[in-house]
Amino acid sequence: MSIVSNIAARAAAAIHRPPALAGLELLASAVVLVDAEGKIAYANAAAENLLESSLKALSRQTLSAQFVNPDELDHICAQAREHKFSDLRQDLTLERAGREPLHVHSMVSAVEEPAGGVLIELRENQQHLKLDREERILDQSQVNKELIRNLAHEIKNPLGGIRGAAQLLEMELPGAHAVQLREYTQVIIKEADRLQTLVDRLLAPHRRPHIVGDVNIHEVLERVRSLMLAEFPSGLTILRDYDASIPEFRGDKEQLIQTVLNIAHNAAQALSAQIDAGAAQIVFKTRVARQVTMAKVRYGLALDLHIIDNGPGIAPQIRDRIFYPLVSGREGGSGLGLTLAQTFVQQHMGVIECESRPGCTDFRILLPLP
Numbered sequence: 001m002s003i004v005s006n007i008a009a010r011a012a013a014a015i016h017r018p019p020a021l022a023g024l025e026l027l028a029s030a031v032v033l034v035d036a037e038g039k040i041a042y043a044n045a046a047a048e049n050l051l052e053s054s055l056k057a058l059s060r061q062t063l064s065a066q067f068v069n070p071d072e073l074d075h076i077c078a079q080a081r082e083h084k085f086s087d088l089r090q091d092l093t094l095e096r097a098g099r100e101p102l103h104v105h106s107m108v109s110a111v112e113e114p115a116g117g118v119l120i121e122l123r124e125n126q127q128h129l130k131l132d133r134e135e136r137i138l139d140q141s142q143v144n145k146e147l148i149r150n151l152a153h154e155i156k157n158p159l160g161g162i163r164g165a166a167q168l169l170e171m172e173l174p175g176a177h178a179v180q181l182r183e184y185t186q187v188i189i190k191e192a193d194r195l196q197t198l199v200d201r202l203l204a205p206h207r208r209p210h211i212v213g214d215v216n217i218h219e220v221l222e223r224v225r226s227l228m229l230a231e232f233p234s235g236l237t238i239l240r241d242y243d244a245s246i247p248e249f250r251g252d253k254e255q256l257i258q259t260v261l262n263i264a265h266n267a268a269q270a271l272s273a274q275i276d277a278g279a280a281q282i283v284f285k286t287r288v289a290r291q292v293t294m295a296k297v298r299y300g301l302a303l304d305l306h307i308i309d310n311g312p313g314i315a316p317q318i319r320d321r322i323f324y325p326l327v328s329g330r331e332g333g334s335g336l337g338l339t340l341a342q343t344f345v346q347q348h349m350g351v352i353e354c355e356s357r358p359g360c361t362d363f364r365i366l367l368p369l370p
Helices: 003-016 018-025 045-051 071-081 127-171 175-207 217-231 253-270 272-277 316-321 337-347
Strands: 030-034 040-043 088-096 099-110 118-124 213-215 236-241 249-251 280-294 297-309 351-357 360-368
Touching (some): 040 045, 217 236, 253 297, 253 337, 272 280
Antiparallel strands (some): 099 118, 280 297
């Protein structure tokens, strides 16, 4: 018997002795054990996270039922049961109903117990790409932060002088033409005020202290939901898909409210056509993610928050730049809402990312849990 088969056999036997599975629970790759009928007998924490379901729920199902196109995986498992190979490694694309497909590298081998059982290890091919992307986002965010801070101060200093000079000029206008000329000085003053407001918003995340306390994420979401429904009383439905087992964690409640509100408000504005038709929908979804790496740090548990809308999607030309300051897909938008959201999430040691296609835009926020 091969080394892989020996390990698989020991893993299968260990199902009945939970303490022996501690090693598998720490693996970053998903490990699933199926019996002769293809039903899931065991799944480690990474597999629960990958399949977005608990072992208790998965144990009543077959592995094939998790995917729309299980034929190739079933064929590999059948070959393993017939001992046509000791272990087979193959890249697969496993499609899931209503969710993004999984691009995985699979390792399949037969086990002695249970009889006809197969051990399957799944590793996401895109995991290393995701980590590289997160690292680039963090680096870019730091560069943006310094650029914004320096640029805002450079703008603010002469801005006060321009506004003051306009006010003095207005006071010195000759009486005969004061009314006509005051129109021009008022333009200067109002534009200076508008730029001052923009600069203040750019500096806001760096000025406000980070106030930490116990946070219940569902209280945050309910607060945002009530604000959104007050602003959009008709045509918009906000659905809740909560995991009530998520514990409280330490964080800045007001910053998290502002983060979710910025994303949800952007979604509602993108849903204007659907709101008029009465078909707009936003979903607040919470789950627990296990064994998550964020900013090169491994966390055993993390909050997995999704804000999903059924709008037209984000324009492809700005999809990779939506978290950059002053980038907006809406005419008249300031392009600061998502920048502030990213800053607040990073202050909580988390990450924010987005997947978008016509009919579904999904903002995902990951935050460490105790």
